[in-house]
Amino acid sequence: MSNPHKGRTGLDRIRHAAGYSWAGLRAAYTGESAFRQEVWLCVVAVPLALWLGQGWVETALLLGSLLLVLIVELLNSGIEAAIDRVGFELHELSKRAKDLASAAVLLSLLLCAGVWGAAAWHRLF
Incomplete structure (x- = not known):
């Protein structure tokens, strides 16, 4: 086939x-409201990253961490859509897949916050 x-x-x-x-x-x-919120966060944060980053490496890390959040959110949304396509009934494997994808988003947000916090600390103190 x-x-x-x-x-x-x-x-x-x-x-x-x-x-x-x-x-x-x-x-x-x-x-996806979470994706929409993260896009608007990026709209605000990109100009801030250009100011905050001291050199191209810091700027790239700031921008890259924002982009990573969007990428992981897209993957999370894709996993959720595929699980919902199969069915809405509660199933342990469906819950695990959605929870794991959500955890990936959380880790990307924590990484982003850490990069931004370190850059802000470096710039301001």
Whole structure:
């Protein structure tokens, strides 16, 4: 059994992949309040990162930690959507998958807070 969507190559494949990615970002923004909040946090934090970072390495770490939060939130939302697609009944494996994905978001937020805290400490003290 072959997938008719797997036959694309070259620029056609890149164009379709970009469209799917854009659709995913749009779906996450419209359907996931946590992602929306994190996007607006980034809108505020990116200019602050450019001011706060002393050198390109610190700036890259500040921006990268923000981007990591968005990436992990997208993965969390994808896992939740897949689990909800299977069914809404309570199941231990579904709960574990959602809890693990949520824990990944928490760890990315803690990492981001740590990077930002260290940069702020370095800049201000």
